[in-house]
Structures are given as C-alpha cells and as structure tokens.
Amino acid sequence: MTMIAGIGFTVPWLLLGLLALPVLWLLLRAVPPAPKRQPFPAVTLLLGLKDDESLSDRTPWWLLLLRMLAVAAAIIGLAGPVLNPSAEEPGGRGPLLIVMDASWGGAAGWAQTRAQAAAQLEEAGRAGRPVAVLRLSAPEVLQFRAASDWQRQLAGLAPLPWQPGPDQLQQALAAIGGAEGGFDSIWFSDGLAYPGRGGLIEALGRRGGIEVYEQPLPVLGLLPASYSGGAIELTVQRSRGGPAQEISVVAQGMDPGGTARSLAALPLRFADGARSATAELSLPAELRARLSRFEIRDVKSAGAVALTDDSLRRREVALVSSASEDEALALLSPLHYLRQALAPSAELLEGSLADLLPANPDVIVLADVARLAPAQEQAVIQWVENGGLLLRFAGPRLAASDTARSGEEPLMPVRLRIGGRSIGGAMSWGEPKTLAPFAETSPFYGLEVPGEVSVSSQVVAQPDPQLADRVIAELGDGTPLVTRKTLGQGQVVLFHVTANAEWSSLPLSGLFVSMLERLAVSSAAAAPQAEDLEGTTWTPVEVLDGFGRLAAAETLPGVKGPDLVAAPAGPELRPGVYDGGRRMLARNVLRPGDELQAARWPASVAVSSYDAPQELPLGGALLTLALLLLAADVLGTLALSGLLGRARTAALAAALGLAASAAPQALRAQDAPAPEDFRAAELASELVLAHVLTGEPEVDRIAAAGLRGLSETLFFRTSVEPAAPAGVDLERDELAFFPLLYWPVTRDQPLPSSAAYRKLNAYLRAGGMILFDTRDADLTVSGATSPASRRLQQIALPLDVPPLEVLPEDHVLTRAFYLLQAFPGRHSRGPVWVEAAPPGAEQAEGIPFRNLNDGVTPVVIGGNDWAAAWAVDGNGRPLLPVGRGYAGERQRELAFRFGVNLVMHVLTGNYKSDQVHVPALLDRLGQ
Numbered sequence: 001m002t003m004i005a006g007i008g009f010t011v012p013w014l015l016l017g018l019l020a021l022p023v024l025w026l027l028l029r030a031v032p033p034a035p036k037r038q039p040f041p042a043v044t045l046l047l048g049l050k051d052d053e054s055l056s057d058r059t060p061w062w063l064l065l066l067r068m069l070a071v072a073a074a075i076i077g078l079a080g081p082v083l084n085p086s087a088e089e090p091g092g093r094g095p096l097l098i099v100m101d102a103s104w105g106g107a108a109g110w111a112q113t114r115a116q117a118a119a120q121l122e123e124a125g126r127a128g129r130p131v132a133v134l135r136l137s138a139p140e141v142l143q144f145r146a147a148s149d150w151q152r153q154l155a156g157l158a159p160l161p162w163q164p165g166p167d168q169l170q171q172a173l174a175a176i177g178g179a180e181g182g183f184d185s186i187w188f189s190d191g192l193a194y195p196g197r198g199g200l201i202e203a204l205g206r207r208g209g210i211e212v213y214e215q216p217l218p219v220l221g222l223l224p225a226s227y228s229g230g231a232i233e234l235t236v237q238r239s240r241g242g243p244a245q246e247i248s249v250v251a252q253g254m255d256p257g258g259t260a261r262s263l264a265a266l267p268l269r270f271a272d273g274a275r276s277a278t279a280e281l282s283l284p285a286e287l288r289a290r291l292s293r294f295e296i297r298d299v300k301s302a303g304a305v306a307l308t309d310d311s312l313r314r315r316e317v318a319l320v321s322s323a324s325e326d327e328a329l330a331l332l333s334p335l336h337y338l339r340q341a342l343a344p345s346a347e348l349l350e351g352s353l354a355d356l357l358p359a360n361p362d363v364i365v366l367a368d369v370a371r372l373a374p375a376q377e378q379a380v381i382q383w384v385e386n387g388g389l390l391l392r393f394a395g396p397r398l399a400a401s402d403t404a405r406s407g408e409e410p411l412m413p414v415r416l417r418i419g420g421r422s423i424g425g426a427m428s429w430g431e432p433k434t435l436a437p438f439a440e441t442s443p444f445y446g447l448e449v450p451g452e453v454s455v456s457s458q459v460v461a462q463p464d465p466q467l468a469d470r471v472i473a474e475l476g477d478g479t480p481l482v483t484r485k486t487l488g489q490g491q492v493v494l495f496h497v498t499a500n501a502e503w504s505s506l507p508l509s510g511l512f513v514s515m516l517e518r519l520a521v522s523s524a525a526a527a528p529q530a531e532d533l534e535g536t537t538w539t540p541v542e543v544l545d546g547f548g549r550l551a552a553a554e555t556l557p558g559v560k561g562p563d564l565v566a567a568p569a570g571p572e573l574r575p576g577v578y579d580g581g582r583r584m585l586a587r588n589v590l591r592p593g594d595e596l597q598a599a600r601w602p603a604s605v606a607v608s609s610y611d612a613p614q615e616l617p618l619g620g621a622l623l624t625l626a627l628l629l630l631a632a633d634v635l636g637t638l639a640l641s642g643l644l645g646r647a648r649t650a651a652l653a654a655a656l657g658l659a660a661s662a663a664p665q666a667l668r669a670q671d672a673p674a675p676e677d678f679r680a681a682e683l684a685s686e687l688v689l690a691h692v693l694t695g696e697p698e699v700d701r702i703a704a705a706g707l708r709g710l711s712e713t714l715f716f717r718t719s720v721e722p723a724a725p726a727g728v729d730l731e732r733d734e735l736a737f738f739p740l741l742y743w744p745v746t747r748d749q750p751l752p753s754s755a756a757y758r759k760l761n762a763y764l765r766a767g768g769m770i771l772f773d774t775r776d777a778d779l780t781v782s783g784a785t786s787p788a789s790r791r792l793q794q795i796a797l798p799l800d801v802p803p804l805e806v807l808p809e810d811h812v813l814t815r816a817f818y819l820l821q822a823f824p825g826r827h828s829r830g831p832v833w834v835e836a837a838p839p840g841a842e843q844a845e846g847i848p849f850r851n852l853n854d855g856v857t858p859v860v861i862g863g864n865d866w867a868a869a870w871a872v873d874g875n876g877r878p879l880l881p882v883g884r885g886y887a888g889e890r891q892r893e894l895a896f897r898f899g900v901n902l903v904m905h906v907l908t909g910n911y912k913s914d915q916v917h918v919p920a921l922l923d924r925l926g927q
Contacts, residue, residue: 007081007618014079021068063636070629077622094208095130095144095183096120097176100157102135104302104589105190105239107159107546109215112610113188116213118154120186121147132179133157136164136200138571139172140787142179152696156748156791159190159546161302161589162569169196176203184208191215191239193597201602212601216609218242220296221303221596222249224588227312231280234266234294234306237590240598241273248297251281253290263287265297275596285347289313295548305548307577307586310520315362317342317521318349320369334367334395334499337507341516357383363521364388367499368395370403372411381410385488391521392492393499394459405462413470413485413494415462432456433475435506438535442472443518443581444482446535446561450509455481457503458496473515482515493519520583528585533561536580543576544589549754550576551798565591683737686723689903690738691867693727694749700727703744705879706867710899712876717900718817720907730756735763739906742867745774745795747787757798764800764858769906772796777830777863789863801859805836813857816904818897825864825895826882833861856909860902869895 098117100106106113124131125147132142133150137160164172185204191214204210218238226233234249251264264287268277283291291312296304321334335350342348346363349356353372356364357379364380369392372380384390390411392398404412432454438444461467461480472493473482484493497504506512514532537560540553559573561580564587569575575589590596601607689711691703707725714720728741730752735741741763752760764770776786807813807823811834814820823832835857869892871879882892 007083011078011080014075017075018072021072024071025064025068060640063633063640066629066633066636070626070633073622073626073629077619077626079619081618081622083616083618093127093129095132095181096124097142097179097183097185097204097207098131098133098150099185099187099204100133100135101164101188101190101192102137102157102159102546103163103190103192104159104161104546104548105163105192105219106188106215107301107548108219108299108304109217109610110159110547112215113213114154114157116610117188118151121151121154125151132183134172134175135160136168136172137162139168139175142175144179144183153748155695156746156750158751161544161546161548161575162571163190163192163194164196165194165568165570166196167570169200172200173203176200176207179207182208185210187212189214189599191219191599193599197599201605205604210605212605212607214599214607214609218598219303219596220247220299220301221590221594222294222296222306222588223590223594224306224586224592225294225308225312226592227314231282232288232312233278233280234268235276235278236268236270236296237276237594237596238270239275239596241275242270244272245270247277249279249294250297251283251291252293252295253287254292255290260292263290285314293550300547302544302546302548302575303589305544306588306590307544307575309577309584309586311345315346315521316349316359317346317363317365318351318353318356318359318361319365319367320351320353320356321367334393335365336500337512338365338367338499341507341513342521345517346521353380362389363391365391365393365499365521367393368397370397370401377411381487384411384490384492387489389490389520390492391519392494394494394496394503395498399459408464410487411492413483413492414467414480415464417460417462433477433479435481436474436476436478438473440535444473444515446531446533447511447514447518448531450511453504453506453509453511455497455504455506457498461496517583528565530562530566533565536561538564538578538580538585540574541577541579541584543574554797554801683726687720688723688726688738690726690728690735690741692741692743693729694744694746696746696749699744699746702871702879703727703742703867705871705873707742707870709870709872709876709879710896710903712872713870713896714900714903718904720903730760735759735768736766739768740903741768741770743770743772744867745772745788745792747791749791749795751795761798761800767856768858769856769902770859771866771902772859772861773825773866774861774863775826775865775868777825777827777865786863792861796859799859803836804833804859804861807832807834808837812909813860813898813901813905816901816908818901820894820897820901822894823862823864823898824869824891825862825866825898826868826880827864828883828891830863832864833859835859856906864895866895866899870899 098120100113100117121131129147130144131147131150132144133153134140134142135157185208187204187210189212201210218240221237221239223235223237236247236249238245246267246269249266249268250262251266252260253263255261255263264281264283266279266281268279270277291308293308294306319335319338339348349359349361353364353376357376360383364383380390392412398416402418403409404414404416405418408415434451434454435449437449438447455475458475458479458481461471461483466485467480467483470483470485471480472484474480480496482493482495484491486492497506499507501508517532537558539558540556542550543553543556544550553574553576556574557572559578563573564578564585567573569587569589573587575587578585578587689707691700691707693700694703704725704727711722711725714722726738728735728738760770772792774786774788774792776788779786809821813823813834822828868880869882873879878892882888882895883890
C-alpha cells in the first residue's frame with residue numbers, strides 16, 4: 001500500500017490518470033471549425049430579426065468543472081484509497097498468524113476485537129498473505145489459508161468463559177512448533193495477565209515480528225458474594241488503576257411468579273487509583289433466598305457475573321427438645337452445641353413442634369425426643385414426604401422408650417435394641433470407641449476423622465437386611481453411628497448419640513459442623529475448601545458462556561469436589577451451578593482471593609489500542625460521487641440544449657418504475673411486523689423443506705441443491721409434492737412452516753441467540769424434526785473427533801434433545817417408505833442417531849418390529865453428508881460425485897431412499913409401526 005498525504009492507495013498507478021485531466025479540459029473547450037459562408041437570396045428575408053436567447057459557442061466553465069470532478073473521483077476511487085491505513089506488518093508479505101486470547105476478559109469488547117480482526121484480514125487479503133487463527137482458550141492445529149476463508153468464519157468465533165490455562169498454552173505451543181517456516185503475529189489481547197504467557201511470547205518472537213492490540217479500558221471482574229454479619233458483601237476488581245469510577249451491581253432472581261427480575265441494585269465506587277471496590281447489601285431472608293446471580297450493569301462478560309448458591313440461602317432449622325432449658329446448665333442442654341454449630345449459617349427457630357410446623361422450615365431437629373403425639377406424627381410424616389429433612393439425636397429418653405423396638409417406624413431410619421450401649425453397661429465397651437473412616441457411599445466421604453473424637457454411649461441399631469444400606473457413619477468396630485432413610489421426597493437421619501457432649505465428644509469437634517453441612521442441615525458459612533469436598537462428585541446444572549449467559553449443562557460430565565474449588569476453569573470445568581445431591585454450589589469465573597492483573601509486554605513488542613483510528617476504505621464513496629456528478633452533468637447538458645422539458649416525461653417514468661419496484665418492499669415493511677411474515681401464506685399452503693443458513697456460501701448452496709433434489713425425488717416417487725426448498729435464518733424466520741430442517745454443521749458457524757434457541761425448542765416440542773449433518777463421517781469413523789462434531793455439541797447444548805441411540809434395525813425409519821438397512825449419503829459408514837427407545841419398548845410375538853417411538857424423533861444426527869448426495873443442478877443432474885461407478889450410483893440411490901423415508905416419517909410418524917402393515921412387511925422380508 002502506497003501512502004500519499006496520509007491516505008493509502010492499493011492501486012496507486014491509476015493516479016497517473018489524473019495527468020490526463022488538463023488534456024480533457026482542452027478537448028472539451030475546443031470549438032468546431034467555423035461554417036463556410038454561401039450566399040442564398042432567401043436569407044435576406046431574415047435580416048433584421050433579433051434572437052432574444054443566445055447560445056454559447058463554448059461549454060460553460062461550471063459544466064467543465066463538473067465533468068473534471070467526476071473523472072477525478074472515478075480515477076481516485078479506482079485507485080483504492082484507504083483512510084487511516086495501518087502500518088505495514090512486520091516482515092512484509094509472509095504468512096500471518098492472528099492470535100486471540102478469546103477469554104471472558106475480552107467479552108465486553110468482543111465487537112471491537114472482531115472488527116479489528118476483520119480489518120487485519122482485509123489487509124492481509126489485499127497483500128495476498130496466508131493467514132492462520134489461533135484461539136488460546138481453545139487452541140487447534142495451525143492452518144494457513146486464504147484470508148477470505150477466515151473472514152467468513154470470523155462471525156463464528158466467540159470468547160470462552162475461562163482464561164488460557166496450562167493445558168491450553170501447552171497445546172498452543174505445540175501448534176506453533178508444528179508450523180513450518182516463519183510468520184508474523186498479530187495478538188488480540190484481552191488485557192489480562194495469566195501464567196505461562198511469557199513462554200508463548202518467546203515462541204512467537206522466534207518465528208517473526210509480534211504486534212499486539214489491546215482494549216483501552218480496564219477489565220472488570222466480580223468476586224463471589226459472601227454473607228457476613230447479616231449482609232451480603234460484594235467486591236468488584238479492575239485490572240489496573242485509574243480515575244475514580246462508579247459502577248452498579250444488580251442482584252437478579254425470580255419473583256414469586258417465577259419470572260427473572262432485578263431484585264436490587266448496589267452502587268460501588270472505585271477510588272482514584274484503586275483497583276478494588278467493596279460494598280454491602282442487606283436483604284431480607286425471603287429475597288436472599290430468591291437470588292440467582294449478581295452482575296455488573298452493562299458489562300456482558302462471564303467474569304462480571306457472580307452466581308449464587310446455597311451459601312446465601314440460609315436454611316430455616318427448627319430446634320425441638322423434650323428437656324427443659326436451665327441457664328445454669330447451658331453446656332448440658334441438648335440444643336446448646338447445635339445452636340453453636342448452626343447459628344453462623346442457618347436461621348434458627350425454637351419452640352414447640354406444634355408452633356414450628358406451620359412455618360414450614362427446611363429442617364426439623366429432634367434432640368432426644370422419643371415419641372410424638374399421633375396428630376403431630378402424621379403432620380411431620382407429611383412434611384418429610386414433601387421434601388423435608390428430619391434430623392434426630394438419641395439420648396436417655398429415646399434409649400429408655402420402646403420407640404422402634406418391635407418394628408420399623410416411619411420417623412426412625414432403623415429399628416433399635418432395648419437399652420443402649422455404654423462403658424460399664426450390659427453391652428459394655430472396655431474403652432470409648434472412635435469413628436471409622438467414612439465409606440465412599442456416605443455423604444461424609446472425604447471428611448477427615450479426628451483421632452480425639454470418641455463415643456462412650458449410644459443407642460444400638462437392630463440387625464436388619466436393610467441396615468447396611470442405611471448406615472452412613474459407623475464406629476471402628478462396625479457399630480452404626482449415623483443412619484438414614486428416604487421417606488417420600490425427604491429424609492430421616494438419626495445420630496445414635498446425643499446432641500451434647502454427654503455420650504460423645506463429636507459435638508465438640510469441627511467434624512460435627514462439617515457433617516451437618518454435608519447433610520444440608522446448614523449452608524457453609526464460608527466458601528468451601530478443597531479438602532472439605534474430598535470424595536464428592538458434583539453434576540453441572542447450568543453453565544456460563546463467555547458473555548455471562550446461562551445455559552443448561554445437558555450432558556456435561558460431573559466434576560470432583562476438590563477440582564470444583566481448586567482447579568482453574570477450563571473445558572472440563574466450566575463456570576456454572578453444580579449439584580451435589582442435597583446442596584448446590586456455584587463455581588464462578590473468579591474465586592475468592594483472585595486478583596486481576598493487567599497484561600505487561602516486552603519492550604520489543606509494539607502495543608496498539610483499539611481506540612486507534614480504524615481503516616476506512618474510500619473507493620466506494622468516491623465512485624458513488626462520480627456517478628452523482630455524471631448524473632448532474634446529464635441534467636446540466638439537457639438544460640443547456642433545451643431538452644430538459646422532454647426529459648421530464650422520461651424522468652417521471654423512471655421515478656414511477658423505481659416506486660413500483662420499491663412498493664412491495666415498503667408494503668411489507670408497513671403491513672408486516674417481521675420480514676418472515678411475507679411468505680407466511682405461501683409457506684402455509686405448501687409443503688416446504690428447509691435448511692439452516694450457516695453463513696458459508698458453498699455449504700448453503702449445496703444444502704439448497706440437496707433439498708431441491710430430494711424434493712424432486714419425493715414429487716416423482718410419492719404423493720408428496722413439495723415446493724421449492726427454503727433457506728432459514730434462525731434469528732429472523734418462523735420455523736413452524738417447515739416439517740423438516742436440514743442443518744449442516746460447520747466448524748465456525750455462530751451460535752444461535754437465546755431467542756433463536758427458544759424458537760428451536762418450541763419447534764421441537766411442536767413435532768418438528770432437525771436433521772443435524774456434521775458431514776464428517778469419513779473422519780469420525782476412525783475414532784477421530786472433528787471440529788464440526790465439537791461445534792455440534794456446543795450448538796445442541798441448550799436444545800431440549802431427548803436421550804439418543806444409534807438407529808436400531810427395527811426403527812420405523814427403516815420402513816417408512818422403503819425397506820432400508822443402511823443410510824448413506826456422500827459418506828456411507830457413519831452412524832445415525834435418533835431418539836432412544838422408551839424403557840418398555842418390546843417386540844410383540846409375531847411382529848418383527850418394536851413400537852419404538854409414539855411419534856417422530858425430534859432430532860436425527862449423523863455425518864454422512866446427505867445434502868451432497870441429494871444435490872442436483874438446474875437440469876436435475878447430480879451436482880457432486882458419490883463413490884465410483886455402479887456402486888456410487890447405488891449409494892446415491894440409497895441416500896435418496898433414506899431422504900424419502902425421513903420425510904415420510906416426519907409426515908406420518910409411527911404409521912408404519914401399526915399391526916395392519918405386518919403381513920405386507922413380513923412378505924417383503926421373506927418371513
């Protein structure tokens with residue numbers, strides 16, 4: 001690119017055409033030779049006449065200037081002028097690597113990052129430089145391709161809700177090391193430092209020059225909320241100091257009607273130069289229980305979101321004891337140690353059981369209560385069955401009563417022996433017993449058992465076939481210490497010792513508090529440590545994306561408890577809400593104690609800010625100006641020649657033509673609230689197959705040609721007469737008109753928005769079908785995982801997809817129109833996945849097929865590239881080759897038959913599973 005007066009020109013030699021402007025000026029001003037005078041007698045009759053209007057014998061100066069300006073604008077426009085051109089990349093015209101942090105830190109300014117990357121790709125395309133893109137948060141093998149390829153895929157790139165970790169950086173270094181030759185690098189930084197970045201800078205520096213683009217504003221992050229002193233404490237950090245700044249943190253939650261709303265807002269202020277701001281928010285317990293997340297207002301980033309869990313939802317615990325309270329004997333009170341253990345993390349309710357039950361607490365604790373009145377017992381049973389937790393402690397009264405002696409009772413987890421076991425008693429111990437390590441099936445598994453915890457007395461469980469399954473803690477000699485059973489949706493738990501220190505030292509230890517937390521009697525007063533969650537596995541319920549949006553976790557695997565707290569976020573540990581069985585735990589992007597650090601770069605690396613002037617191509621504007629000037633020239637010429645009056649009719653006709661062509665569009669804009677309503681009547685009256693637009697022209701062209709070929713096959717072979725297929729924009733178009741959506745999955749197609757996902761889920765629930773085609777069966781058959789398959793996992797994550805299985809041999813798709821055993825496309829060996837059979841789907845006697853599905857499978861997933869096999873051109877000839885010779889044509893025919901079966905299955909459901917078809921099917925099968 002050549003710089004002239006601060007403006008870059010991609011084709012500067014065209015500016016030489018400006019030298020011809022003076023010659024053109026002289027030519028336009030030239031006067032034709034004077035006419036030869038020939039006397040004619042009749043001309044004398046005209047002598048003396050006067051002409052009031054005079055015509056110039058030269059072109060007016062203003063018309064000449066107009067034409068000169070039009071030619072000059074055209075010449076300069078064709079020379080490719082660019083305003084604010086970027087400096088020439090280091091290394092000239094060699095390969096270029098675009099590196100992106102692509103983490104949550106850059107989500108707030110991702111639009112700027114994408115625009116800047118598009119400008120760099122445009123510049124690389126003009127220079128003919130091959131380009132590769134490396135996302136450090138999800139690195140892949142470097143592929144240097146034409147810049148135009150990456151321009152189409154740029155829209156599909158999105159930030160991820162984690163920073164590059166050790167594993168990702170190791171993969172990035174391996175990708176850089178595997179590339180051949182040298183290349184320059186442009187690094188789009190999110191502005192945050194992270195360990196291991198220095199090694200990556202050195203590796204890139206050895207290959208060529210490095211240029212960095214960084215967001216000008218500091219990155220904001222919200223630490224997890226904590227509850228202390230009756231208030232919620234919130235802390236916001238920024239990556240670097242700066243002037244005083246005020247922000248707002250919004251508390252989000254559900255209202256009583258189940259609608260997400262902003263429940264409160266808390267202003268926070270950064271002092272001048274400060275990097276942290278803290279404030280407290282006081283909310284009543286009812287509102288605090290509804291909180292689901294805190295987020296920094298107007299900052300769309302996963303790091304600006306702090307999800308909440310049970311630590312803020314303090315559980316209501318009702319304490320009930322049969323003993324009277326004596327202030328002088330407080331340490332001997334059955335409830336004293338329970339109060340000490342639960343007060344920091346639960347709302348305690350005390351009183352009689354009759355008074356506490358109407359309050360519907362989360363937990364009821366009975367300390368040495370042997371019997372309840374019949375009416376109270378029935379009320380407690382109903383409360384437990386509705387999801388309550390009844391926690392019972394033994395004591396002298398329970399040991400002396402006949403509770404659960406003759407048989408199992410609803411409010412006791414096990415039967416009890418008469419009397420008890422104590423040192424010096426009938427069932428005596430020689431010395432106090434210690435606790436045994438907790439089993440893997442116990443909710444206490446992973447908790448360390450202190451050696452000083454001992455038990456001197458207890459009530460003993462009666463041996464029973466179910467006893468082993470109900471023991472969750474035992475003594476060193478195998479005697480049950482804590483037992484549990486389920487009752488309806490709730491649980492009944494019995495500690496076989498007292499709640500005070502009379503029978504054991506357990507209430508005096510920290511283990512007692514941890515055991516109550518594991519039973520979900522209380523919430524953790526502070527964020528759990530890794531050792532506190534040892535031995536537990538947590539299942540993700542909802543996870544965050546890079547922009548801080550929550551989505552269902554679907555089939556993501558569980559996470560070990562210590563990793564959930566201590567391990568860095570990454571592909572295997574996504575920020576979100578995790579379920580541990582009886583408790584929910586939030587894993588946020590930032591952990592307590594984390595600090596945001598601004599990225600620092602070596603002096604040899606040039607750093608530019610996104611607020612630098614962007615490149616602005618001027619060629620289009622100048623060519624448009626040239627056309628406008630030429631139009632003005634035409635009008636001026638007509639005016640000088642006196643023909644402007646005649647031209648008015650032609651101009652009026654042209655205006656009417658333009659208005660007529662624009663009228664339908666204006667009518668649609670006025671009468672229809674959404675563009676997709678324009679074809680509503682047409683689509684509702686015809687059967688139309690549709691494909692999802694991916695943004696890649698070649699893929700969309702093949703998908704349209706494939707559905708055209710399938711529609712023609714249906715027209716000639718069946719009673720179905722489809723209209724021309726349609727391309728569907730998920731963000732704009734209505735899906736209800738299409739019984740089948742063919743979705744070719746590409747590696748970089750953008751994820752649908754939340755509104756699009758709502759439409760897709762409604763479409764699936766209403767009976768529509770989506771055929772996902774990853775077009776990679778030639779790769780995945782060998783066990784490899786393709787980028788398209790990984791993209792499909794991300795796309796399908798928020799969809800209401802049922803459990804899937806490989807298409808069984810007796811599925812209705814194998815006989816909806818043709819009898820099929822294979823389902824090839826352009827590839828022939830890939831598996832096809834459909835909705836899994838219900839548990840009770842059995843094969844009836846004499847019928848070769850099971851009744852697998854009561855309706856239509858909502859999704860079909862495969863990678864055989866069916867559209868390529870169906871695709872035909874305008875003359876009905878195959879567009880792409882399939883296989884070789886007769887075998888290839890046979891494969892194409894089977895692909896068409898699969899498409900016909902698919903459409904017939906969509907339209908008729910399980911019609912071919914009816915027994916009326918059995919005789920004909922048996923005859924066709926030769927049985």
